[in-house]
Amino acid sequence: MKKGLFFGLILLSVATSCVTKKKYELAENGRLDAIARENVLKGELVGSRDENDRLRERLDVLIRDTAGLGRQIRSYQAMLNTNMSEQEKLNMLLQQKMGELEERERTINELQDMMNVLNQEVQSLLTNVKDALLGFGSDELSVTEKDGKVYVAMSDKLLFESGSARVDKRGKEALAKLAEVLNKQTNIDVFIEGHTDNKPISTVQFKDNWDLSVIRATSVVRILIQDYHVKPLQIQPSGRGEFMPVDNNETAEGRSRNRRTEIIMAPKLDKLYQMLK
Template sequence: MKRIILFLFAVMAVSAWSSCVILSPKKYKSLLSKQDSLSKGWTESQQKNESLEGLIARLRKDTVGLSSALNDLKSRYSEMDSNYTKLRSNSSSEINKLSSDLKKREQRLKEVEEILRKRDEATNQLKEKLQQALLGFAKNGLTVEIRNGKVYVSLMDKLLFPSGSIIIDEKGKQALSQLADVLKQQPEINIAVEGHTDSQKITNLGQIKDNWDLSVLRSTSVVRYLTEVSKVEAVRMTATGKGEFQPLGPNTTAESRSKNRRIEIVLSPKLDELYDLIKQ
């Protein structure tokens, strides 16, 4: 466009020069007007050209920026896709591991439930055997019951000891001997002997200072008889004294105090198999 304008301007200049002698004022003014118009057009064309060149430069700059942003997004997408693939792989591995652990735990739970079922079955069988063996002593204050998965043989003190004594009488020895016959047939049973008293203060009992002493000494008397006379394995035995602090009822009447004075023989199945399973 620049060249065309220059060419036209040159043609007009030559034409004006060649005919300047014969041009009239009117034609001369017309030529000058055309020249001004062309000059103005030239100036506007230059301004538009500069504006277009500036626009092109900005577009090129924007293109470079967009290209850089696009490359950055592609890089991020590639990184995210890689992380997602790793995550899926890891998640699959974790799910498989959790599934395997869950199956193992379910298996262990079934084994524990089976052990506990066998324990409860053995406990019920033991209770029945003891009730049959000690049936003749029920009216003398002997009871057999199951509490918390254990068999409790409770003997009131009048069945075992004279009043205020720690020496087992003949009726008590007979009951303990029949109890020992059952216990010796159950080697998997642990035996705890607990002495209990009422809340009455001890008086005039010599070396026995208080209810703690009385409960412990009566408990050890029973353990000695079971182990030394009836030959129950001592390794299975435990002797403890509870004093007056685990009563069966209030110590407000002679009858309730009599129930609180007792020996409880607590029989619990050995659970070594269960403990070994829990440790795994």
């Protein structure tokens, strides 16, 4: 019995010793693996830091090299300007001015060509207007050209009764002939100006000569637009009253000439204005 107990204790001791040794070996292996992984991570971190440091150093070198290159270029430019002879400097300035001159000459030639075209248009318009109004006498109207514009001055006896703004039959005939020209040449601006003599007027319809001149101009515009279909945006009415006379108001003949409605026609200058800008 004692022998059996003794052998049992020995077996238990051996078994316990084996289990403890295995646990120790497993723990030791885990510790060694952890140390190895830590060393690997430390190595990778150190390598990453070293790579960042190398990149920073390379970037700093590039920045310094670039700055130095910029200084060298500026130095070379200064040396070039310093060493350039006065003759060379004058040649460069001359070439620059010649380029500017050529550009100005091109612009001038283009403007001159455009002015020639406008002058041709004015002469053509003048001829067409004279032909259209050929049947009216010099005491009724006149057609002239001045400063690139065509002026048709219609007397008040052709268009209106005395002190009235209603256009009569003979006046409408003249406006119909003129409208035929305007409807064919829509690239022109038309200004209708009413003028009076210096004799004061004060009626129920007209307060003064300003009123009379403005309303007469508006009456002419209304007929051209409504009866003869001239484009509304092509025409601009205005009243000048007694302040732009063409003759002396001291005589009956002079006052008669001053009482007129002027139809002023001019080619559109939009393209010319754009070039001048």
